[in-house]
Amino acid sequence: MGSLYSSNSSFFCRLSPHSRQFFLLQLLDSWRFNKAGMRLILFSPYYVVLVNPKILDGWLFSCGIWLSEVFLGEVKVSIDGYLEASTCVDSEHPLVRRFSRENAIGGNDRERAVALYYAVRDGFLYDPYRIDVSEAGLRASSVLEKGYGWCVSKAVLLAAACRAAGIPAGLGYADVRNHLSTERLRNTLKTDVFFFHGYTIIWLEGQWRKATPAFNIELCDKFSLHPLEFDGLSDSIYHPFDKVGQRHMEYLNFRGEYPDVPLVEMIETFNREYPGVFEAMEGADFSADVEKEIQRP
Missing domain, CATH: 3.10.620 (C8orf32 fold)
Incomplete structure (x- = not known):
């Protein structure tokens, strides 16, 4: 685990696989996304950071996006599965x-x-x-x-x-x-x-x-x-x-x-x-x- 960003004004969430695609489609072209002054950072297949959001106003949840984890404050990076050997990526060979x-x-x-x-x-x-x-x-x-x-x-x-x-x-x-x-x-x-x-x-x-x-x-x-x-x-x-x-x-x-x-x-x-x-x-x-x-x- 490694620290990526730390701020009391950041919103960090881990999305379920089902929600991630919906989340991106809804947010990237959304006027609410721009109005909130949020910047999206993708740093692993299921993690996103919304930096300095001014408002969330329940919109994520009203869109039916289910968050499996939500953190405020220090952001940690998950690299689970990206360092160990796997079926094709046989790094231990x-x-x-x-x-x-x-x-x-x-x-x-x-x-x-x-x-x-x-x-x-x-x-x-x-x-x-x-x-x-x-x-x-x-x-x-x-x-x-x-x-x-x-x-x-x-x-x-x-x-x-x-x-x-x-x-x-x-x-x-x-x-x-x-x-x-x-x-x-x-x-x-x-x-x-x-x-x-x-x-x-x-x-x-x-x-x-x-x-x-x-x-x-x-x-x-x-x-x-x-x-x-x-x-x-x-x-x-x-x-x-x-x-x-x-x-x-x-x-x-x-x-x-x-x-x-x-x-x-x-x-x-x-x-x-x-x-x-x-x-x-x-x-x-x-x-x-x-x-x-x-x-x-």
């Missing part, structure tokens, strides 16, 4: 612990997290053809054994390596329109929308920071993309345009952030949106298709 120990270089958590980010980004090839959505296939230790991964599994590895170094970390997902693709991938998926694009969230200096270690620097160079940098001070998500001004990545929908992979929901979405895609990609060579793609006029 010997391979993960060794990788973290060898690469978490720095004098503080931020420097160590940044070093781990680059070790994952550039140390493991991005390969969206060889996707295994089983628990075993998504484990961080599996990426270390194979030497490659995709956005979801590389994000899992970064989260596990951070946890092994004592840094709270989790996983986030978004639906994106991704223009880094190949002809085979476009024809097989029949869409340029990638559901459940994965990134890592890392607790650094009192903030959750987004880090996206998917595309290794060699791949970025081939597609004339800016490699995605991470300094631990701000979120690291994809640039909307590449080096020549062409559209690269569009974020369409943020799905949420979790201590571990929401595997059931992910598989259901893939089966619905990409029926038969994994079987169709078996034996295909992503590196060879990339070379063909960059030679296209």
Whole structure:
């Protein structure tokens, strides 16, 4: 537990999972929210802080929002589930612990997290053809054994390596329109929308920071993309345009952030949106298709 904010004029609440989405939808565009002078800070999947509210006037409760915990005064951060090993984020695995120990270089958590980010980004090839959505296939230790991964599994590895170094970390997902693709991938998926694009969230200096270690620097160079940098001070998500001004990545929908992979929901979405895609990609060579793609006029 770590102190984030302390003030007698702050309102801190832990929302039940059912109430959280309703709470955000009701408050973010609410004139009452603005009139009250409240500022919303999200610092874990279920916790929010309303800083310096002048009035609450019973509105939260009249909207039917159920608060499982309410605190006034000192605010504490819950990192439950974001530091311990879990099914896919297997931070206690010997391979993960060794990788973290060898690469978490720095004098503080931020420097160590940044070093781990680059070790994952550039140390493991991005390969969206060889996707295994089983628990075993998504484990961080599996990426270390194979030497490659995709956005979801590389994000899992970064989260596990951070946890092994004592840094709270989790996983986030978004639906994106991704223009880094190949002809085979476009024809097989029949869409340029990638559901459940994965990134890592890392607790650094009192903030959750987004880090996206998917595309290794060699791949970025081939597609004339800016490699995605991470300094631990701000979120690291994809640039909307590449080096020549062409559209690269569009974020369409943020799905949420979790201590571990929401595997059931992910598989259901893939089966619905990409029926038969994994079987169709078996034996295909992503590196060879990339070379063909960059030679296209």
